[in-house]
Every structure is written in structure tokens, then in C-alpha cells.
Amino acid sequence: MHRHWLEKLVDAYVVKKDKDNVDYLSPQLHIIRGDPKKVIPTKAQELDVDLIIMGNTAETILNQINCSVLTVKPPGFISPVKLDA
DSSP states (O other): OHHHHHHHHHHHHHHHSOHHHHHHHOOOOOOOOSOHHHHHHHHHHHHTOSEEEESTTGGGTGGGOSSEEEEOOOTTOOOSOOOOO
């Protein structure tokens, strides 16, 4: 179920954006079971990834990985972090 949803999301992006860029980047989708703070760093190291795109558990893995992380928040998300003006 999750894989189908994720593949549909990526396909929708390809249709709206530049297919050549997606082909160039050749994203790989991985859905793995387990505790995210354990399985994501392990899989990232195993695959020697350059970028991890994920949601609300990104902060739990930042000190365990050696690649970039792009976090995606749901629509309507309001950050608890405020800038001092």
C-alpha cells in the first residue's frame, strides 16, 4: 500500500515537472520495516546514498548519517521554530 502511494506521488511529480531531470537523478524508492532511527541509517550506509527524503522522523537520524536530508512536511504544518526579528 505504501509503495503504491509513493510510486504514484513520484509519477505525479514526473508529469508536472521535467522528466529529463527525474531520469538524470534516477531516484530509488525504498520502503523498509522497523524502527526508523535504526533502519534508515543502516540502509543509507548500505546503499551509499547521497540524499534521504523523509518526513517527521528526520531529526532522529541526523547524527547517524553522512548524507543530506530533505524533510517534507504535510500541508498546513506550522513550524514551532520562530526567528527573532
